[in-house]
Amino acid sequence: MGELEDRRTAVSEARFESLLDTAADGVIVIDETGRMLVFNKICEQLFGYTSQEAIGQNVSLIMPPEFSVSHDRFMNNYHRTGERRIIGIGREVSGMHRDGTVFPLELSVGEAKTADGRQYIGVLRDLRSRRAVEQRVSQLQAQVVHMTRLSAMDEMGAAMAHELNQPLTALLLYLQAVARQVRACHADAKPPSDKMLDVLDKAVLEAERASHIVQRMRQMVEKRDPERATVDLREVVNEALDLSEFVAQGATVTIRRVFGMTPIQVDADATQIQQILLNLLRNAREVAKESEERWVKVSIGSDDRSAFVSVTDSGPGFSEDVGKSLFRTFSTTKKSGMGLGLAISRAIAQNHGGDLMADPGGNGQGATFTLMLPMHHSDEAEEDTWG
Amino acid sequence: MYIIVEDDPSVADALESLLSGAGLPVRVFASAEEFIHSASPAPDDTMIVDLGLPGMSGGELVRHLEKAGATPKVIAISGTSSRTIARETEGLADVKILRKPPAADWLEAITA
Numbered sequence: 001m002g003e004l005e006d007r008r009t010a011v012s013e014a015r016f017e018s019l020l021d022t023a024a025d026g027v028i029v030i031d032e033t034g035r036m037l038v039f040n041k042i043c044e045q046l047f048g049y050t051s052q053e054a055i056g057q058n059v060s061l062i063m064p065p066e067f068s069v070s071h072d073r074f075m076n077n078y079h080r081t082g083e084r085r086i087i088g089i090g091r092e093v094s095g096m097h098r099d100g101t102v103f104p105l106e107l108s109v110g111e112a113k114t115a116d117g118r119q120y121i122g123v124l125r126d127l128r129s130r131r132a133v134e135q136r137v138s139q140l141q142a143q144v145v146h147m148t149r150l151s152a153m154d155e156m157g158a159a160m161a162h163e164l165n166q167p168l169t170a171l172l173l174y175l176q177a178v179a180r181q182v183r184a185c186h187a188d189a190k191p192p193s194d195k196m197l198d199v200l201d202k203a204v205l206e207a208e209r210a211s212h213i214v215q216r217m218r219q220m221v222e223k224r225d226p227e228r229a230t231v232d233l234r235e236v237v238n239e240a241l242d243l244s245e246f247v248a249q250g251a252t253v254t255i256r257r258v259f260g261m262t263p264i265q266v267d268a269d270a271t272q273i274q275q276i277l278l279n280l281l282r283n284a285r286e287v288a289k290e291s292e293e294r295w296v297k298v299s300i301g302s303d304d305r306s307a308f309v310s311v312t313d314s315g316p317g318f319s320e321d322v323g324k325s326l327f328r329t330f331s332t333t334k335k336s337g338m339g340l341g342l343a344i345s346r347a348i349a350q351n352h353g354g355d356l357m358a359d360p361g362g363n364g365q366g367a368t369f370t371l372m373l374p375m376h377h378s379d380e381a382e383e384d385t386w387g
Numbered sequence: 388m389y390i391i392v393e394d395d396p397s398v399a400d401a402l403e404s405l406l407s408g409a410g411l412p413v414r415v416f417a418s419a420e421e422f423i424h425s426a427s428p429a430p431d432d433t434m435i436v437d438l439g440l441p442g443m444s445g446g447e448l449v450r451h452l453e454k455a456g457a458t459p460k461v462i463a464i465s466g467t468s469s470r471t472i473a474r475e476t477e478g479l480a481d482v483k484i485l486r487k488p489p490a491a492d493w494l495e496a497i498t499a
């Protein structure tokens with residue numbers, strides 16, 4: 001009986017050991033005085049000590065100094081009052097690697113009463129990778145905010161239309177007034193009066209007011225000069241796809257990437273190129289969502305002069321009629337669309353010495369939008385002297 | 388009398404030019420409040436009211452006049468969407484609506 005019991009303990013202890021070492025989390029057991037009794041493999045990696053080095057030492061070994069002091073106090077306090085600060089709760093703490101690196105950890109503590117007194121089991125999870133993910137997400141979010149400036153442009157467009165309304169109204173009314181007066185003078189065979197000139201002057205002022213509004217709008221679109229750099233188009237597109245994925249969270253459209261193995265160097269403002277791609281992807285997702293097959297294909301290619309990114313979707317394509325005005329500002333077939341996406345996108349592409357082209361598809365084929373950008377030439381100086 | 392209640396000074400001035408250029412008597416007010424404090428319309432007046440006035444809106448002004456028993460002819464002008472206009476003029480007797488920017492001759496529309 002006793003022997004069986006012992007064997008069972010031995011087996012479960014062995015299992016416990018192997019479990020500890022395969023655990024994805026760091027596991028530490030300390031006694032009442034803070035001495036480490038168990039220090040598993042993950043802990044070895046986390047803190048840079050072998051278990052032989054760690055076991056028997058005070059747990060303050062793996063804490064930043066400022067924490068080790070309060071840790072002793074917490075333990076004493078708990079032993080005296082039974083007041084729990086961490087046991088059974090879990091919290092974020094700091095650990096310190098042998099080389100002095102301090103890093104965030106999630107710590108959960110359990111308590112065990114043994115014949116040898118109280119022991120505490122700590123389970124430790126490195127938070128650095130999660131941090132990195134969180135950071136990446138917030139970075140993406142910041143970019144999304146920036147990127148969706150174009151969708152904010154939709155709202156801005158509405159606001160602009162509203163603002164333009166007033167000077168246009170005034171302008172037209174002044175012109176109507178003058179036209180009437182001119183006609184009246186004509187009928188009476190009288191020369192036009194100075195008053196009419198006054199009204200015309202006012203009309204000019206209103207036209208100027210309207211054009212200021214348009215200029216302001218243009219400035220917002222062209223907010224800054226493009227920041228050109230030589231970039232690998234595949235990376236730019238990949239990042240745009242990530243962003244678009246992020247914006248369309250939970251969407252059910254499959255994105256197919258058809259990329260080559262070699263870098264495709266272009267001189268471009270990556271952010272602006274991504275704005276184009278986000279627009280194309282947004283449009284494509286919108287129609288793909290309503291289609292049977294629900295996919296969007298993004299392919300990259302090049303010849304010796306130009307690089308291409310094509311976005312094709314499983315939608316129905318567009319009609320010849322729509323095709324005629326596609327790239328015009330405020331041309332939209334959507335209820336809540338502003339029709340600015342493609343217009344702005346083409347302007348950006350042309351600003352880069354490239355272009356944006358549309359293939360209407362139809363007959364079961366979706367539309368294809370192709371962004372063309374000139375390839376980067378590494379020997380531009382040479383080209384200049386020859387050219 | 389033609390009474391214009393419009394907060395945009397240029398639009399108000401242009402409208403005034405158009406009407407007074409045709410020899411019509413005109414008064415201009417920049418807000419509903421200003422109008423209520425200084426005048427009350429006669430039944431044969433025509434009021435041209437911008438719906439999007441700051442403070443008391445054009446719709447409220449017309450409603451206020453209706454309640455007070457004043458029954459001038461009312462023409463509402465507005466630059467917003469037809470849906471917004473419908474919401475703003477809901478429950479008003481019969482208001483002619485002119486949309487900004489003008490698509491036709493407003494003098495004809497106003498005096499018709």
Ligand SMILES: Nc1ncnc2c1ncn2[C@@H]1O[C@H](COP(=O)(O)OP(=O)(O)O)[C@@H](O)[C@H]1O
Pocket residue numbers: 279283284287313315316317318322326331332333334336337338339340341342343366367
């Ligand atoms: N992938 C597509 N398939 C079919 N039609 C499209 C596609 N992308 C754009 N269009 C058409 O082009 C129009 C203009 O697009 P855009 O300039 O982005 O403005 P918006 O999306 O606000 O309508 C759309 O309203 C739509 O009719």
Ligand SMILES: [Mg+2]
Pocket residue numbers: 279282283341342
């Ligand atoms: Mg769009």
